[in-house]
Amino acid sequence: MTGPPPPDAVGPERARERERARLAAGELTAEGVRRTALTWVDTAGITRVKTVPIARLAQAAEWGVGMSPVFDVYLVDDSITTSPYIGGPDGDLRLFPDLDRLTPLAAQPGWAWAPVDRYDQQGAPHPACQRQFARRAAQWAAERGLELRMGFETEWVVARGDTPEAEPRYPCAGPGYGMIRVVELSGYLADVLDALVTEEVAVLQLHPEYAPGQFEVSVEPADPVEAADLAVLVRETVRAVSVRHGLAAWFGPAVAAGGVGNGAHLHLSLWRDGRNLCRGGDGPYGMTALCESFLAGVLEALPALLAIGAPSPASYLRLQPSRWAGVFQCWGLENREAAIRFITGPPDATGAANAEVKSFDAAANPYLLVGAVIAAGLAGIDAGRSLPPPVAGDPALTGGQIRLPTSLPAALEHFERSAVLREALGDPLFEAIVAVRRAEAELFDGVPPQDIADATRGRY
Ligand code: GLU
Numbered sequence: 001m002t003g004p005p006p007p008d009a010v011g012p013e014r015a016r017e018r019e020r021a022r023l024a025a026g027e028l029t030a031e032g033v034r035r036t037a038l039t040w041v042d043t044a045g046i047t048r049v050k051t052v053p054i055a056r057l058a059q060a061a062e063w064g065v066g067m068s069p070v071f072d073v074y075l076v077d078d079s080i081t082t083s084p085y086i087g088g089p090d091g092d093l094r095l096f097p098d099l100d101r102l103t104p105l106a107a108q109p110g111w112a113w114a115p116v117d118r119y120d121q122q123g124a125p126h127p128a129c130q131r132q133f134a135r136r137a138a139q140w141a142a143e144r145g146l147e148l149r150m151g152f153e154t155e156w157v158v159a160r161g162d163t164p165e166a167e168p169r170y171p172c173a174g175p176g177y178g179m180i181r182v183v184e185l186s187g188y189l190a191d192v193l194d195a196l197v198t199e200e201v202a203v204l205q206l207h208p209e210y211a212p213g214q215f216e217v218s219v220e221p222a223d224p225v226e227a228a229d230l231a232v233l234v235r236e237t238v239r240a241v242s243v244r245h246g247l248a249a250w251f252g253p254a255v256a257a258g259g260v261g262n263g264a265h266l267h268l269s270l271w272r273d274g275r276n277l278c279r280g281g282d283g284p285y286g287m288t289a290l291c292e293s294f295l296a297g298v299l300e301a302l303p304a305l306l307a308i309g310a311p312s313p314a315s316y317l318r319l320q321p322s323r324w325a326g327v328f329q330c331w332g333l334e335n336r337e338a339a340i341r342f343i344t345g346p347p348d349a350t351g352a353a354n355a356e357v358k359s360f361d362a363a364a365n366p367y368l369l370v371g372a373v374i375a376a377g378l379a380g381i382d383a384g385r386s387l388p389p390p391v392a393g394d395p396a397l398t399g400g401q402i403r404l405p406t407s408l409p410a411a412l413e414h415f416e417r418s419a420v421l422r423e424a425l426g427d428p429l430f431e432a433i434v435a436v437r438r439a440e441a442e443l444f445d446g447v448p449p450q451d452i453a454d455a456t457r458g459r460y
């Protein structure tokens with residue numbers, strides 16, 4: 001079973017959860033764990049937390065941990081806006097840890113972690129719970145006999161922890177993708193990899209990226225909710241290792257306003273009955289008709305999806321042509337300048353065929369993003385959409401392709417017009433997203449680009 005019990009089963013199911021938590025807490029205590037961090041990601045993309053001593057975990061699993069719903073309208077700088085359904089100081093929610101995900105944190109000795117689902121006091125799902133939205137979206141796919149496998153890439157820039165605001169100092173000087181960086185930081189990178197492996201995260205690879213101090217780690221695909229959970233766990237693990245090395249890890253979309261930024265590309269493949277629908281079909285590059293329609297739905301919705309996947313004013317400093325960030329509304333085979341890069345993989349690797357949506361970054365709430373992408377893809381299937389012809393080469397040089405929105409307000413306009421996303425998200429969540437995006441656009445209106453980057457790079 002994935003996820004907590006259904007909300008209507010408050011009584012007996014909760015007692016069972018309590019018992020499971022009691023047993024898990026006993027095992028963790030024997031391993032030296034004394035406390036648990038319970039996280040969720042807010043609308044602005046910030047991971048928020050409550051922590052409980054391990055002795056309180058069983059209580060938390062049965063009754064939840066209190067937290068205000070106002071965090072749904074928090075901004076990146078911790079100021080607070082309001083929305084038609086959510087806002088203000090009143091009310092409280094209950095956070096229920098997902099015990100299936102309870103993980104001892106390798107780089108924070110004595111700590112474990114679990115993501116939470118948010119319910120109201122009566123035990124009904126909180127309408128703006130992003131994690132339950134992701135689970136609902138996976139369920140919509142399941143109702144059509146479809147399964148999604150997804151994985152986020154994690155890019156970050158590592159800087160010296162004592163870096164002054166405007167002047168990053170990097171602990172490595174080697175070239176992009178260069179072995180020198182791995183030599184310079186071999187202890188740090190070993191600790192990152194070891195921590196992830198200890199946490200049983202299925203790491204695929206880790207490499208130096210293009211920008212100064214930049215690295216990337218990728219993990220095996222998982223079901224959508226787990227992929228979003230992993231995005232959180234990987235990021236917080238990299239951060240914790242960095243802190244132990246006296247370093248800062250910046251996951252924000254923009255670090256140097258004129259340079260290559262941090263993406264959080266989303267890989268996805270569509271499956272039915274154990275078969276990867278991204279291959280073995282009659283469509284372009286062997287994709288099946290279902291896969292093609294799903295990707296066409298995502299491609300069509302991309303301008304609106306940016307309000308979720310590139311949700312910060314800083315995102316648009318990153319979204320520049322010719323930086324492999326996918327700023328044109330097109331797709332191509334292994335094309336790193338297309339918003340959707342289709343990957344066939346080797347002919348004998350059935351799991352390898354997938355699509356990578358490149359335009360997204362780590363300011364995105366990963367739960368909202370997987371759910372919204374699924375909703376858009378399923379709308380493409382329902383409408384029987386086909387893909388336009390694939391694009392080769394850099395559209396910035398060859399021309400002829402539509403540029404995705406170049407500002408948060410422009411993306412928000414598309415989002416507000418998207419009936420598909422409004423219906424999928426439901427009004428409370430939809431309106432909270434609109435309110436937070438509007439408020440962040442205002443917050444940074446007229447602010448010089450480097451100041452936006454400085455104010456956001458270390459917040460996510
Ligand atoms: N750092 C680039 C971005 O902002 C991506 C580089 C890559 O293709 O991995 O998306």
Ligand code: MG
Pocket residue numbers: 153155209216
């Ligand atoms: Mg990369």
